[in-house]
Amino acid sequence: MTILYDEAQLSIASESRRVLDAQYDLERLLDLVDVTGQYDERIWQTAVEQGWTALSVPEQYGGLGLGLIEMGLIAVSLGAVTAGAPFLTGNDAFVQLLLAGIDEAAREAWLPRIAAGEAIGVAALGEGTSPLPPVPAVTFSNGKLSGAKAAVAGALQADAGIVWASSGGSPVLALVELDDTMRRTVDSFDNARLYAALAFDGAPAKVLLEGDAARAAARHALARMAVVSAHEQTGGAQQAMVIARDYALERKAFGQPIAAFQSIKHRIAEIYGLVELARANCIDAAASEGKADFVLKACAVRLTASEAYDTAARDAVQIHGGIGVTWQLGLHLHMRRARSLSAELGSPLFWEDLLVSELEGVGA
Amino acid sequence: MTILYDEAQLSIASESRRVLDAQYDLERLLDLVDVTGQYDERIWQTAVEQGWTALSVPEQYGGLGLGLIEMGLIAVSLGAVTAGAPFLTGNDAFVQLLLAGIDEAAREAWLPRIAAGEAIGVAALGEGTSPLPPVPAVTFSNGKLSGAKAAVAGALQADAGIVWASSGGSPVLALVELDDTMRRTVDSFDNARLYAALAFDGAPAKVLLEGDAARAAARHALARMAVVSAHEQTGGAQQAMVIARDYALERKAFGQPIAAFQSIKHRIAEIYGLVELARANCIDAAASEGKADFVLKACAVRLTASEAYDTAARDAVQIHGGIGVTWQLGLHLHMRRARSLSAELGSPLFWEDLLVSELEGVGA
């Protein structure tokens, strides 16, 4: 893998953005903020039609067999439009974990449906404040799962999940079909993320991996989710920056565009720096999959992309002044999404610790 | 105590500043940077003449019996001129520890001489990276001290020290007369601080306090040093800010004073905020002596004053552009002093931890 995008990749980037821009509907997105259980079905339909659900599924299971770089480029475009369909990251992690697992039947059952957009999967790894607890409190025994998982994005509408659980002192990854009794809606400040806590009360499940293999696969899946999510954050950050820049050029105060005031001008330049660092780390991390330092690179991009999106969203609102804090302008969608993407995969503190552990050669 | 200065206090502030400004000699201060063992004797002579050495010594021992507020005001003035005589903080801590101790003979021997400027004392509490190690490595037994103390400001020229040591598992504060065999010069980036590591090899010493009483007195002395030093930092920060402001008003680029560019203008306004927070915390901490939350308030002012001085010094240099980094302009004296005051009494991390422990009611 190289950190230069090739022609095909560049066309994925521009084409996905074009398709999404054409369907951008601010009113619809604003409607999704307040209600639980709804998402932007048209965008997801587009994702299916465009083959994005098939992207990372191997060809033998009806997919396109493309890699993390391509997945990331789609995520950048989805991030830019604060897409109201939260399945990309979870679906991809579900696919990765199935591929890592030992259960060929499960792959054959699920991967073609995922690729075709007929089913949606999630990875339910986190509990409480940790996106990957060393010893999960959810237990697996006698083919059944018990216990609760923290808010999982997309889980309100997903068909199946792969769950990080403990089985007699050893970790497992277990595949479970989700039904409504297991989902507890989390009413959030960003409801288009479709958050649900998952509560298992003896739900039947199949073990895909156990022990060290499960731990390695879960770590990899978490890192991969972080990288996909970082692309989404970077897309959002870039878009918030562009919105802020355009407004600063157009809005006048004291007889000149506010962009001529260095407090505004330099702030946008600083955001540019954060966005470009995030983008550079995105490319680097995506190209590192399969290498020994993939988790390390995932930590690096997670941190820079979170910082970029937080700063861009916060400052874009501030640069807009009063109009920036109105409901109708919708700039708060970036602010909400920056926060939800940051909180849902573990705090910066978790990722800082993991990064240093990786540098120390300890691992999580 | 109130957080409003009274007339007498205001006159201490203005008079000390007037006296010091009149004697300010940049060349002399620059000369002190590079050589070890020298300090600005004229400034110290002035301090003695002005009664600053007598300030916190009780009247019965020939002093003025004034409090921390007055001591702080002198420190602000000394900080503003990056004074080349580093004895104020150490001398004051030496006095406080003698007063807290049980040895009246030692008080009678030392306090009048300190007040008269005939002797100089220091408190040697820190070791390695800690300004007050819970279990000091320096030991006291059979009337003798053994072991080493980290760089102590003023110690190259001090006559006596009070040392934080361990005696059979329990802490003690011990008074020791310093001779040249005990001093190991620390060649520093701010040599006017007269740093020496103290290395005791069976030096005769007298115990002033032991056990919990020693611990309480040492904590108090450290907090008081932090408060005096914070005043010095605040004086330095304010001065660096004023220097930066004046230069920004005078220096032109692109046809206008550089102060008209918001990157400069807002930065100076931000420094103003830090300086005023530091000043407000100074007054509050000095007025809190004797109250239960004195250590807490000392932590707060230590943190804000360090941040104010660091930022003011760093930004003042940056605002000056090229001229700011020349030796001859001497603005680096503030940069050096900001760093030396920050490093010599323990890192911000130590003070953050101590502050939270105090809030939690745990203490150091």
Next chain:
Amino acid sequence: MIDLETFRADAQAWLATMVPEFGRDARRGISDEADLALGRRYMAAKYEAGFGGIHMAEEFGGRGLSGLHKIAFDSEEMELGFPSGYFGISLGMPIPIIMKFCEDKAWVRERVIAALKGEEIWCQLFSEPAGGSDLAGLRMKAEQDGNGWKLNGQKLWTSHAHIADYGIIVARSDPTVPKHKGLTCFWIDMHGEGVTAKPFELLDREVVCNEVFFDDVKLTDGQRIGPVGGGFGVAMATLMIERYVAGDADGFGPTIEFFMDTARDMDLGGRPAIEDGRIRSAIARNFALRNGLKSIRDRAFLMMEAGMEPGPEGSLSKLLSVRSRQKLSELAIDLKGGDGLAYDRDAFSKEDWVASWLSVPTGRIAGGADEMLLNTIAERILGLPQDHRPDKGVPFNQIPA
């Protein structure tokens, strides 16, 4: 005059008795209309109890106490979440302005008492689409009309206009002179012909602000406040009146103790988050900031009590406290992970991290954007030059739009 501590104790005692009827819990889940009605009842009770016009003269039903007494009451009241927010601007700025500038004193007395009792609400119509920070850039037209005036144009960001009975407005009476010089101030009847208030939602769905449209609104010259062309001065006086209102070192968000509770409850790598250096740093830095701001405020109070003019450092409070609250709220939400994502629409911004975080952006704009506050500090306190302003000294109608 009753001493401050006795007064504070009286206030606390009275406020405590009001909690069941007006406190935060009583307000949960009720409609906006019901909440406003509750607020009016609370204001009436407050007036009745002698806490309505604390620092006003007795002719207004006030107690003639000092501004410090009022601030003491307000600080205590703020912690309880009473429905008094509808009346803050009304009593804070327009009422003092009419007391200072209007000549018909009987009419003024009626208005003041009705406003103190919560029966009438005033709003302040300054900002416009083309100028929030740039007040003097406003475009609302005031034309001579017989013996009176005629208003046409639009205001924006007017808090509570949709529930207001009266308003103070600044309009451009002469576009041919430089922008600061062509403004005139009036009071208006918000129910009058041609005035239309359209409330809109902020990002947290709160409905406070309005667009207000003026369509040939007729005023008598008696509604004019201050001289023709003197509107900028009146507006500035308004903005200065409440310079020393009760600040909040917590930036109107949760306390440090609340953050510590959050951090104690959270696990971080197998230990309570409060044991982590980064969290301790956040606690320590925020404590130190707030302690400094409190010390600045206390010193200002002591100086005012002693008849001195407090220092300009009071202007730091909103800038520093609100900005730092934003990052602390983000950290708290992230720290809570899955739990941090949940949102309770009825939560109070001093007791909930998401509510706090959602309310910060408005706080960083309202009452002066950060950038304007920095300019004010730089120019007024430090003597640094004004920004370049191409519109300076140019007749308003010759400034390019």
Next chain:
Amino acid sequence: MIDLETFRADAQAWLATMVPEFGRDARRGISDEADLALGRRYMAAKYEAGFGGIHMAEEFGGRGLSGLHKIAFDSEEMELGFPSGYFGISLGMPIPIIMKFCEDKAWVRERVIAALKGEEIWCQLFSEPAGGSDLAGLRMKAEQDGNGWKLNGQKLWTSHAHIADYGIIVARSDPTVPKHKGLTCFWIDMHGEGVTAKPFELLDREVVCNEVFFDDVKLTDGQRIGPVGGGFGVAMATLMIERYVAGDADGFGPTIEFFMDTARDMDLGGRPAIEDGRIRSAIARNFALRNGLKSIRDRAFLMMEAGMEPGPEGSLSKLLSVRSRQKLSELAIDLKGGDGLAYDRDAFSKEDWVASWLSVPTGRIAGGADEMLLNTIAERILGLPQDHRPDKGVPFNQIPA
């Protein structure tokens, strides 16, 4: 062309053999003169070994390799602390300029080879007391004098002028036109009549910069570079030439691994500092920053190799890396407490926190102050407007001083 990795291996091998004679340890404690002499010997050896003019044509003794090869060599060389700093500007800007603009090619060839061998040193005389950031505001006078020119005035910040043999200078040849338009560029003999270089010390006592005084210095018109009045363009070309020189994601300070070693050795509250959240945060944030900058640089190299124009994000490296190094250096010194106060004047800024910290302020100014870099990013990349410039379009001699 030799491939990059083979070339890098060759370079490493050769550099390793040079360490005993020219490495950091060999330079400790020797005089400035001896160090310069050592530097000249090193440059001669480098030329001899074929690493002198890596990307230059063979007529100059070069190898005709790509810019990437040169950058690869420079990165390897930088880690070893060789005395090559005296020749960096000389070879980086003046030499390419004379190669590009001067017509006497035989003379140019002589100069280039002498400069590559370290026998001659060039300096670049741009900044003046009245203008560092504002290059076009310079005041140095160039007057027509018979067939030639006469220079009078003062330059400032000229690196290595006191050891230089030649210089490139920009002077004002016409004060009656707007400031960008009245400048002309020349090469000069630094040993010539009327040229006086006065070196001065920077805050870390390093002697690199000079004031240079010009007192009726006579030049022939053959020393002119570019057209009369075209000096600003030549100067800009100079500044652009080395846009893609080897950056250093560590900001020319210690590596992250070095910081980790520092933090492992330090006690913090009874545990190694590296276990503390704040230290882990500093490590992680700095790693992520540097990793991003390295990725930007690698991508630029790949694009150049592929014949594409690299993106403008390359301009972020100095701004972000040097600024972050400042805070990391402060933290490291504070963390070391008593030990942090010690200062070794011979220490290298990549291997010592105090040396690093003392060298940062110069790094934040040299090659463009942070504020100018932000302006450049904002204006050139993001299309934001220029700052207000009262001097724009005004004849130079009518701009108020």
